[in-house]
Amino acid sequence: MDSKNTGQDSSKPIKGILISTISSEIRKSSTEEDLALVFFEAPTIMAACFTKNSFAAAPVIMSKENIKNFEIPFSGALVINSGCANAGTGVTGKLDCEKITKLLGKKLTIPNHMILPFSTGPIMERLPMKIIEKNINKLISNLGNSNLLNLAKTIMTTDTKPKIFKKKLILNNKLVTITGIAKGSGMISPNMATMLAFIFTDVKLNYKDLKQLVDEATRTFFNRISVDGDTSTNDSVIACANATSEVQVNSTDDCYKRDWKNFKDSFLKICFNLAKSIVLDGEGATKFITIKVMNVISEEEIQLVGGAIANSPLVKTAFYASDPNLGRILAAIGNAEIQNFKIDDLELKINDYCVFKHGEISVDYDESVAKKEMNNKEIVVEVNLKRGKITGNFYSCDFSHEYITINSDYRS
Structure with missing residues (x-):
């Protein structure tokens, strides 16, 4: 039990x-x-x-x-x-x-x-x-x-x-x-x-x-x-x-x-x-985000990609607002310094809803659907790099106004 x-x-x-x-x-x-x-x-x-x-x-x-x-x-x-x-x-x-x-x-x-x-x-x-x-x-x-x-x-x-x-x-x-x-x-x-x-x-x-x-x-x-x-x-x-x-x-x-x-x-x-x-219980957090990094060649790449997304204030604030400004996730992945990364191989999903594939926005992408998925309290971001056989998770949350309040008052 x-x-x-x-x-x-x-x-x-x-x-x-x-x-x-x-x-x-x-x-x-x-x-x-x-x-x-x-x-x-x-x-x-x-x-x-x-x-x-x-x-x-x-x-x-x-x-x-x-x-x-x-x-x-x-x-x-x-x-x-x-x-x-x-x-x-x-x-x-x-x-x-x-x-x-x-x-x-x-x-x-x-x-x-x-x-x-x-x-x-x-x-x-x-x-x-x-x-x-x-x-x-x-x-x-x-x-x-x-x-x-x-x-x-x-x-x-x-x-x-x-x-x-x-x-x-x-x-x-x-x-x-x-x-x-x-x-x-x-x-x-x-x-x-x-x-x-x-x-x-x-x-x-x-x-x-x-x-x-x-x-x-x-x-x-x-x-x-x-x-x-x-x-x-x-x-x-x-x-x-x-x-x-x-x-x-x-x-x-x-x-x-x-x-x-x-x-x-x-x-x-x-x-x-x-x-x-x-x-x-993250300070001011309202959402739990699982970043599933799929088909990479090493554990280090899970850390690099997952960390880049999880630590981006722009990504975190977008999730707080349920704003499908998903280019922020792409930018974070691009900043992860993955060697020989092929953009055309990347597939990105939010709760199984495909938003990016073959180097461009998914052909049947609907922003209202993406927004609905980002409104959930628990969200899975799937990042499939299709370059190896290793898969692992990274865990994060959103950034809210409350985070600033808590940390500005921490020693008060």
Whole structure:
């Protein structure tokens, strides 16, 4: 079964994980929860992908190093705050991360290098360390009193709703669980987005298989979403597996072949739902757009063509207005820098309605039909380049007046 965003069952963490979320007033002018601790009682392995932004935030730099300790199972923790990204803060930002992990490590009686910090919020602002230090004891004493929905809400910034999904399935005649939460609404563009995503499972996995799943989910979903073309300093996708179900799967042994496929499919479905929910919650978004790039010669061409269309403000505003100014899509494709691109081979469709073929506007094109298709809340743009055998999707949304309002008021 799939559960999302509501319900007590979807909010319950898997066995071996304790969650604490509190309001510490890190967020300016807000009493909402903004500080979270996830404690792994059971030994856990972790795998991740992080932002490629050159200004990677201090917590990203530390987490990239500390996660290496979880290639074999260990107890550990995640500490997450919203309201401040701790990015562009130089050596001081790194020292603040070190201080937080040392304080938590001492009280949790685990090495500080087994704690991964994450932050989200305005860039070029220091963490309010006095506030955080004052709330450490409160955060720890609350462990076990919060759930995944609390956690999903705590990490929100401009998000309008929490993003949480759960999948239960039977493997080896036993019930296992995969849960995922994410945040992200603006500054969304590959690589990844202004996003944090955390996936938890009680299945026993080896590090290589977990890393393979995270890499595939990032490449196929999280790196193919765009709201506004900006890549954040704090993007992170973290997957955690603690084996508390006592069910084991792996990708290499034939005896696990069927269970591995079922688990992999379910894991990737969770990640797709998280990525889609980020785009659906894009700042000011009113429409969800799937850009299906067809028959190209490489994964890179999917990225180039899909990204060019998804990141074009002219295309995005046309979709918002349901204006079939489709030359904007052609211009974006032309700007994708595809080598040896043949215009005569291109076929362009909006929701299966052909608008461009054989190098010109479709012979039976009717603008009123195109406008009707663009008026849908979910739209599929098919771009068939007819030059190879690889097909893949890119995901985006429209640009509305509300996007400007949200971002001009972000720090107000």
